[in-house]
Amino acid sequence: MAGPWRTRHTGPASLSPTSTSMPATRRGTPASKRNGILRSKIATWGCGVRTPIMSCSISSPKAPPGKLRLTSPMQRATVEKIRADIPALEQYVWFQNGGVSVTPRAIAAEHARLMEELVVRGPMHIVYPDEEYPRRERSKAALARFFGVAPETLALMRGVSEAYQTVLRGLDWRRGDQLLITDEEEAALYLPSLHLRDRHGVEVVKVPLLDDPEEQLDAFAARISDRTRLLAVSHVTTETGFRLPVEQLCGLARERGVLTFVDVAHSAGLFPIDLAAMGCDFAGILSYKWMYAPYAAGALYVHPDRLEALQVTYAGGRAEAWLRYDTDDYALKEGAERFEYGPWSWPLVHTWAFAAGYLTETGLESIWARTAQLTCRLKQALAAIPGVTLYTPLKAERSAALAAFSVAGWDGEELTRALRECQPKPIIVRPLTIAHSGVRASVPFFLLEEEIDLLADTVRSLAESRP
Structure with a gap:
């Protein structure tokens, strides 16, 4: 390429990892x-x-x-x-x-149709409960089917951040416990982990990302100790796009008595994901990246065997199986829905389920x-x-x-x-x-x-x- 600033190359190079400033101006050229x-x-x-x-x-x-x-x-x-x-x-x-x-226009049109329905027909759950509540169950069932799990293992959330916070706050942490993450987690996992460290004295252990999957597993295995409570990773890291061997990681953690949380924001919608077969204890899911649904809806997956290990720390309407005002008594729902507290936009959830069908059909x-x-x-x-x-x-x-x-x-x-x-x-x-x-x-x-x-x-x- 001819040009006034053609230069000789010395091969691939990277910039300073900590550099945030603009590169120096070439001498004599403002x-x-x-x-x-x-x-x-x-x-x-x-x-x-x-x-x-x-x-x-x-x-x-x-x-x-x-x-x-x-x-x-x-x-x-x-x-x-x-x-x-x-x-x-x-x-x-x-x-x-x-x-x-x-x-895609088809997904946007479905969202617009649902919003127009509210305008024309009114609040669906109030005016047409016999129509709306079964539709909500169908939407949750469609999302559960997309991820290979039962509907009762999913709790609606506003995104991965809320799903991860629900897990962190629901575990009984003690000072000196360890939480393992990779050294490249973005804010949805990284910031809550640091906040947990500052609130409860938990040690956050960062594991480097490695090209070889066996070396990656060894790196995690070497850092798991008898103080490790949770291993939290992105299936695909946000920054550089490493896909971690999560099935093997979850198996390793299970053998060592460590719980697992997997963020599937950058894998959900790219290829079939069976969360049950993946073997994770918890997972956070998003609607608006590779699933093409509107911004923003999400879900928390809770393995049925881990429901009792996770405390409900935000108890709000929609989490109860029943609530009695005369006796001041209540019972939480049996499944992961006990972790739901609202409200949220059901047109978003319905459209997310529609998007799952769009991807399945494609x-x-x-x-x-x-x-x-x-x-x-x-x-x-x-x-x-x-x-x-x-x-x-x-x-x-x-x-x-x-x-x-x-x-x-x-x-x-x-x-x-x-x-x-x-x-x-x-x-x-x-x-x-x-x-x-x-x-x-x-x-x-x-x-x-x-x-x-x-x-x-x-x-x-x-x-x-x-x-």
């Missing part, structure tokens, strides 16, 4: 002028030049649960039909599904096959660019739909802005915030191969623009 040149160049390049794509071999995951055989990816005509149902894709190239998903195996193919294509292309450091494992079975990387000479925030300034369509990514200065690209199954190549080509051009 930042404002340099950024203006960059915007001009991006427009001239059309956001990218062809990047060679390496052969993308994806091994087919087999049992244990949570993995599946890769089927043939969906046909281009199917992808185009799905894209036509997502008008937001006309405005930008969407690599931020891991934050909040864009919404085909979770096909969704995962295409997601794995596209994500592998992107990771292979990024790994081949001098000056780019890829943080996400290349293997599909060790990752999911995220690709995190840095570009030498670029701060993550600045790189995010540069990609957003691409024309004719902005490329939307998210800056990394935990251990690296770079960006994270989320890869939904409806992206096109050309869009994957466009991101890689643009990153190559940006990498070539700086030392």
Whole structure:
């Protein structure tokens, strides 16, 4: 690439993990002028030049649960039909599904229909209880079926944060107890863990993420002690997209008498998940990332054998099996519903159940096959660019739909802005915030191969623009 700031590359490099400042301005080139040149160049390049794509071999995951055989990816005509149902894709190239998903029109229309129903017919549970309450049971049953569990094991929540807090507050912690997390958990798990440390004197032990699954298991095993009470991990980490071997981790924890909580925010909707077969004691689920439902609804899964181990610390209406005002007596529901306290928006929950049906009809195996193919294509292309450091494992079975990387000479925030300034369509990514200065690209199954190549080509051009 010819240009006034072409430089010699010395190979892949990463920025300082603690750096939050903008990169130093090139000598003799003011930042404002340099950024203006960059915007001009991006427009001239059309956001990218062809990047060679390496052969993308994806091994087919087999049992244990949570993995599946890769089927043939969906046909281009199917992808185009799905894209036509997502008008937001006309405005930008969407690599931020891991934050909040864009919404297919069919799912949005169902939510709008339910809200209009409230306007036209009134509060459904008051005016039409014989209609609404069975519908609520059907929606919960649909969500339970999607995750391979019984409806009575799910408690509706507002998200993973509330689900995790429910577990942390429900356990009987003692000073000196240990809680194990990875060294890359985002705020939904990390902040409550630190707060638990400060309130109860619990030791938070951070386990590093490792590429090799056996080494990863060994790292957890080495840190479990007789003081370890809970192992809490993300199935797929938010920052760099490591997929942890959760079935084996849960088995290890069970053998050592340790409870487990799994955050499935970045795996739910990508491939079939059977929470019962996964073997976790608790799990937190979200509606609005890879399940494409509106923002925001969630659920807590509680293994039936762990109901009595978890105390109810927020007792509110909807948790009771019965409540007597004359005797000041009550009984909580027998299942996980005892942890529910409301109110929440039932149109959101119904739409979430509708979205689960949308994904099932589309085909979770096909969704995962295409997601794995596209994500592998992107990771292979990024790994081949001098000056780019890829943080996400290349293997599909060790990752999911995220690709995190840095570009030498670029701060993550600045790189995010540069990609957003691409024309004719902005490329939307998210800056990394935990251990690296770079960006994270989320890869939904409806992206096109050309869009994957466009991101890689643009990153190559940006990498070539700086030392």
